[in-house]
Amino acid sequence: MKLEVKNIHKSFSDVKILKDISFEVESGKAMGFLGRNGAGKTTTLRALMGVFRQNQGEFILDGKIFRPEDYKVGYLPEERGMYPKEEIAHQLEYFGKLRGGDKNELRRNIDYWLDRVDLSAYKKKKLETLSKGNQQKIQIVQSLVNNPDIVILDEPFSGLDPVNSMVLKDIIVELISDNKLVIFSSHQMSYVEEFCDEITLINQGEIVLTGNLSRIKTERGKNRIRLSAAKSDENMLRKALSSFGETHIREDKTSYIVHVPGEDNPSVIMKRLLEEGVEVRSFSPYLPSLTEIFVETAGDKL
Numbered sequence: 001m002k003l004e005v006k007n008i009h010k011s012f013s014d015v016k017i018l019k020d021i022s023f024e025v026e027s028g029k030a031m032g033f034l035g036r037n038g039a040g041k042t043t044t045l046r047a048l049m050g051v052f053r054q055n056q057g058e059f060i061l062d063g064k065i066f067r068p069e070d071y072k073v074g075y076l077p078e079e080r081g082m083y084p085k086e087e088i089a090h091q092l093e094y095f096g097k098l099r100g101g102d103k104n105e106l107r108r109n110i111d112y113w114l115d116r117v118d119l120s121a122y123k124k125k126k127l128e129t130l131s132k133g134n135q136q137k138i139q140i141v142q143s144l145v146n147n148p149d150i151v152i153l154d155e156p157f158s159g160l161d162p163v164n165s166m167v168l169k170d171i172i173v174e175l176i177s178d179n180k181l182v183i184f185s186s187h188q189m190s191y192v193e194e195f196c197d198e199i200t201l202i203n204q205g206e207i208v209l210t211g212n213l214s215r216i217k218t219e220r221g222k223n224r225i226r227l228s229a230a231k232s233d234e235n236m237l238r239k240a241l242s243s244f245g246e247t248h249i250r251e252d253k254t255s256y257i258v259h260v261p262g263e264d265n266p267s268v269i270m271k272r273l274l275e276e277g278v279e280v281r282s283f284s285p286y287l288p289s290l291t292e293i294f295v296e297t298a299g300d301k302l
């Protein structure tokens with residue numbers, strides 16, 4: 001399946017919230033929909049799920065206007081929506097039936113997913129008796145019990161500790177390998193960059209970057225080198241690279257990270273350093289982190 005988000009605009013009381021949002025998602029690839037608080041992620045996902053109608057633009061699935069009710073969709077809404085005082089298994093079945101699930105299949109799926117998130121023991125408990133993170137896992141289970149083909153998760157990592165974040169990552173990877181179409185939003189970029197194939201960055205209602213993450217990283221890393229050198233400091237490096245024009249140099253715990261926008265051939269940079277007498281000890285390509293890419297891309301608007 002291929003979902004095309006095409007030129008979506010949305011305003012609330014004349015305030016433009018989404019400004020021409022476009023991106024594509026395919027089954028079998030994890031799409032991380034990323035942006036800061038208030039960027040417009042939830043608004044986009046709500047419009048996709050038909051919570052309200054966008055002012056302009058369309059959501060197209062395999063060439064047809066997408067209507068969530070026509071497909072098996074799992075949705076973790078931002079407001080979550082489960083009942084604190086109700087028994088967990090009972091309401092998981094209730095939500096599954098609302099989406100047309102068969103009772104016996106739902107019961108099997110509920111057992112499978114509760115076991116998967118290590119919460120089988122809480123099946124008969126009220127939701128409010130669980131910790132915040134465990135409630136979050138139950139909400140995620142809610143979005144999966146009807147074995148959806150399309151999974152839309154709004155901030156699924158929020159409130160999860162590192163161990164549970166790993167459990168959720170594994171679940172998303174499993175959904176992807178089952179060829180589901182998965183979109184999840186997050187502002188925690190470090191969580192998602194390890195396993196996301198595709199990313200879309202939204203900032204102040206506008207798409208600032210979308211595409212294959214490793215291609216984006218390679219592209220953005222083109223002019224960057226990680227290097228260490230004997231008896232050299234930042235000023236010496238800057239002097240040695242001055243003929244390339246603008247140069248950004250920063251130091252982390254182990255080495256210098258050099259960004260030379262004017263030269264993307266590492267051999268040329270290496271040659272110049274040696275010519276200028278820099279004793280290079282290590283020299284390798286540097287791939288920027290997703291956080292770095294985001295800050296650079298949306299920096300002026302932050």
Ligand SMILES: Nc1ncnc2c1ncn2[C@@H]1O[C@H](COP(=O)(O)OP(=O)(O)OP(=O)(O)O)[C@@H](O)[C@H]1O
Binds near residue numbers: 012038039
């Ligand atoms: N129903 C509404 N009426 C008016 N403004 C709204 C409404 N829903 C969202 N907004 C505004 O739209 C903007 C985007 O909000 P949205 O919830 O989509 O951001 P987000 O990227 O999901 O943020 P977060 O990471 O904090 O959840 C915010 O400025 C918010 O105040």
